[in-house]
Amino acid sequence: MDGRKYVSLCKFSSMAGNVNKISLSDYYFELLRNLNADSKLDLIARLSQSLKKSEKEKNISLEELFGAYKSDESAVEIIAELRASRTFNHKTETL
Numbered sequence: 001m002d003g004r005k006y007v008s009l010c011k012f013s014s015m016a017g018n019v020n021k022i023s024l025s026d027y028y029f030e031l032l033r034n035l036n037a038d039s040k041l042d043l044i045a046r047l048s049q050s051l052k053k054s055e056k057e058k059n060i061s062l063e064e065l066f067g068a069y070k071s072d073e074s075a076v077e078i079i080a081e082l083r084a085s086r087t088f089n090h091k092t093e094t095l
Contacts, residue, residue, distance in 0.1 A: 032043070071078065 032040070035043075073081070
C-alpha cells in the first residue's frame with residue numbers, strides 16, 4: 001500500500017498530533033473496493049460460511065468433550081511421562 005492510500009485511511013488531526021482512526025470495516029472496504037465482482041462475491045460467500053461455522057461451534061457443551069482424549073497409555077503412565085519431562089532452571093545466585 002503506498003503512502004497516499006494510507007493517509008486516506010487515517011485522518012490526522014492537527015491538534016496535539018492525535019490520529020483519528022477509522023473503523024476496521026471502513027479500512028477493509030477501502031482496501032477491497034477495487035476488487036472485481038467475482039472476487040467480492042467469493043469473499044461474501046466465505047465470510048457467510050465462517051459465520052455459520054462459528055454459530056455451530058458455540059453450541060458445544062463441556063459434557064460433549066468428556067472422554068475426547070484417547071490414548072493407549074494408562075493415566076499413571078501419562079502422569080509419569082509428564083513429570084519426567086519437567087525441567088527446572090532454578091539457579092541460586094551467590095551473594
